[in-house]
Amino acid sequence: MPSKDPLILFYTTFFGKPVDIASIRCDLPGQWTLDKRRIAEAATVVFHIPNFREIGDAWKYPGQFWIAWSMESRSNYKRIADPKIMRHFDFTMTHERGSDIWAPYLPRASWWEEVRATPIVAKTEAAPAVLFQSARLNYSGRVDFVQELSHHIKIDSYGRHFRNRTIEGPDLGKKTKLDTVAHYKFCLALENSSETDYVTEKLFDALKAGSVPVYLGAPNVGEFAPEGSYINAADFGSPAELAAYLRHLIPTPDAYEAYFGWRPKPLPDGLAARLQELEAPAFCRLMTFVRQQLEDYPNRPAGRLRLPFGPRSYVGTRLRRWNKKVPS
Missing domain, CATH: 3.40.50.11660 (Glycosyl transferase family 10, C-terminal domain)
Structure with a gap:
């Protein structure tokens, strides 16, 4: 995965709607995609935690960063506070000040x-x-x-x-x-x-x-x-x-x-x-963060291809996609 021009994949929808990558304004070199077929070449994969049911069929490729994204409270979406789930993600992008990429509602x-x-x-x-x-x-x-x-x-x-x-x-x-x-x-x-x-x-x-x-x-x-x-x-x-x-x-x-x-x-x-601190738009700060991680850790452990949430979750997610006629 090249670090000079990283690909960021939004794997899930944002409350049922595709993430509007066409509106992203960021001068940093990098690519954005919604195409799940490109997951193997993605440097980073972003998952909107409130749409957790869409995650189960995602394979995690060696050296890849997974980011858990949510602007909702932990009370409303308890998965963001579940260590058994969150251990599969490398970084967080939330409204919480201690998040790796801080994304509050605070206007610019x-x-x-x-x-x-x-x-x-x-x-x-x-x-x-x-x-x-x-x-x-x-x-x-x-x-x-x-x-x-x-x-x-x-x-x-x-x-x-x-x-x-x-x-x-x-x-x-x-x-x-x-x-x-x-x-x-x-x-x-x-x-x-x-x-x-x-x-x-x-x-x-x-x-x-x-x-x-x-x-x-x-x-x-x-x-x-x-x-x-x-x-x-x-x-x-x-x-x-x-x-x-x-x-x-x-x-x-x-x-x-x-x-x-x-x-x-x-x-x-x-x-x-x-x-x-928030002057750059959230997704541009996301790209900055990803590029910095790739620069800091150019020789990330190879590891192995994994299905983090297991075969049962994989099959369930695929069946839901098929029933809704959603592209895989």
């Missing part, structure tokens, strides 16, 4: 500059808080949290879960969501799991829309957003206490508008340093 520096330059829209909705939640996943306790909070403050909910409002007019996806959120004082940004580093688009969508996020989730959320830009539900003893604080902010413009005080200021040094 240009996103923050755009948000800081965007005017705040007038808060015209009668309800002070808005929620977009579709999944019932509840490892963070957000279901009970919303139910209790709704007893103390009005919440307009547009998602499939807790729905009491619907979008008026055409739904254009993310744009419509942000335009809707922009007219509310507070946006409930509730993660499905409370895990370190698991800070998803829920927080960043609220910031972009110009609503104050009410956040429930990662204990280290302060590493991912400026201080004073969000309200952390963990700082309150109960949803009732949180609701009382929100009700206090509504008729107190100075206190409410202080949550936008971060916008005209430089980003905190810690956040700016993280953004600098």
